[in-house]
Amino acid sequence: MSIQFRVERTDGAARAGRLLTPHGPVETPVFMPVGTQATIKGLTPEQVRTLGASLILANTYHLALRPGDALIRDLGGLHRFMHWDGPILTDSGGFQVFSLATLVHISDVGATFRSHIDGAILELTPERAVEIQENLGSDIAMVLDECPPADANREQLQQAVRRTIAWAERCQKRHQSREQALFAIVQGGLDQELRRQCAEALVAMDFPGYALGGFSVGETAAQMQAALPECASLLPHDKPRYLMGVGRPEDLLAGIAAGIDMFDCVLPTRNGRNAQAFTSTGVLRLRNACHRRDPAPLDSACNCYCCQHFSRAYLHHLFAAEEMLGPILLSLHNLAFYLRLMRQAREAIFGGTFAAFHARCLRQWGHSHDPKP
């Protein structure tokens, strides 16, 4: 068995668990830093490890295009290539084909698209998505799914659900690695009936883990948060549940409250590069002139390397001077914030105080985190 999962404690619908992978254990709820192109932007693997990250995410679509999954396989796999000896999850590439690439044609066979790098016409089928991820050698692979936009009509949603189920079956059939777990993805948009149908079909196939896809694609944060509890409840209790591509700190807490175990999002690093910091009192924009002379640390409640040693004035200066160290330090801090939030949530679940913790966080942040990306 490639992975093992155990729910250690529940608190309402919230769960604290432990996921064992071929590259080590993962305590849940877990946030996965995103290493799209086989690097967490701006940070060394050692820095990411020091922040307390266990499981990280890499992108199938990007790596298949460049440098190529066969090359990474020939060089010993993704762990060795990027020098990350902890567990790695790879997505299926479907989301990027539907968002980043120019889609040429989509059918039951798969998706034909134009590479955003060199314009080459390429095909992504369920079988190819599995092959790529087996070449990469990630600990957790994802099935290829069809991810419709938030404004899709019911017919489009139905078709996406039908294809997602059929493609999951083909992925499962093609998947051979015993060192890698293949997770299924539930689609269905905000239509709970379709979500139920999709989940039931996939649960019957007995995957080792399940994800909720098709969120954070354009719907409001309130719509997503409202849909999560029922969506999560459709998934098996004894298997890991992963909410893909979400989100802001408050979205993560809503997800945990709904019974989600795993999260990934580019926000901490992307916003960090843009001088926005997540802090215990809400979002700070370091480019703002009010920070120019401020000797205070970014977040006095944070013990990360950035907050221990540097002032807001210095960070403001780094961004004004367009120095790389600004994005580096803020990416580092934001990841520290996300990873600590998960550890604190886990502790609160163990203590049976998650609801109070959740409410306290929202109060402290002053509902001031960024509008939904």
Add this chain to the structure above:
Amino acid sequence: MSIQFRVERTDGAARAGRLLTPHGPVETPVFMPVGTQATIKGLTPEQVRTLGASLILANTYHLALRPGDALIRDLGGLHRFMHWDGPILTDSGGFQVFSLATLVHISDVGATFRSHIDGAILELTPERAVEIQENLGSDIAMVLDECPPADANREQLQQAVRRTIAWAERCQKRHQSREQALFAIVQGGLDQELRRQCAEALVAMDFPGYALGGFSVGETAAQMQAALPECASLLPHDKPRYLMGVGRPEDLLAGIAAGIDMFDCVLPTRNGRNAQAFTSTGVLRLRNACHRRDPAPLDSACNCYCCQHFSRAYLHHLFAAEEMLGPILLSLHNLAFYLRLMRQAREAIFGGTFAAFHARCLRQWGHSHDPKP
């Protein structure tokens, strides 16, 4: 006394010494990583420290313009601002005024220039250059000098020498900090008679250290290397000698052979950002397609973090994908290369084998380091 210096060993004209500063000792010959805007580009202070750097350089011109020297003083000085508790040397800003800014007017009073950031008209006088550096609180400050271009005629060189001497006197008079040493700068271009005049006048003023300015401004490497022995011999034996803004690894070895103790240059970080690595067998360009599948480390003779953990194939990928980690890892490696070269040169001087070490390095590098920048 703000600094103390002792020559511990000589080997021909080459010297190994020890410089004591208010922020700790410096073994010479020493290479100073350049932190133009109060950060070594792309690296945290901890990474720079781990590489073995002792003394670093920051730029008076840049910091006076942004964020301003008074602000840095008010926040506790440059060491605290940038979180570097080792020694810092600041240049006088003169070189940048003559190269980066648009010079509006220069007279015996000082230089009037247009800021390259916001176009503001500003004045840099010898007194102001000292004031800025006292505000920054560096361990070693430099006098304001006039740095003429390589194609200056003799009259221009004479005028620059005359002003440089007069300005050095005004800087010395204005300088008050007991925690900071003020070094003089010898100008004179490739005219040894002017160099001698300038050095004699400055040596008579008894500065605690001396620099050679006006090199690496457009002359050939051969011209510079040929001029160094005589220029260095004009400086007191018992005081540190600093060759400003130079250069490639072979230039540093030529400088050491001539009796120079201190160096600074942006090459290791600038070239690192551009995918060029200094290695034990010459320069490598990581963007070249020949590295695409190469599992070898950048430099098998290097034990830096980059060479320990990453392949040339991965580095090639990072630059192809325009990932920040590429410039970070190559800056790190290049600085490791420069700093190790200085340690090895020091050992060779202690062992009385510097000439052989020098020749062996040039042979191994295959004379293949970049043409003079």
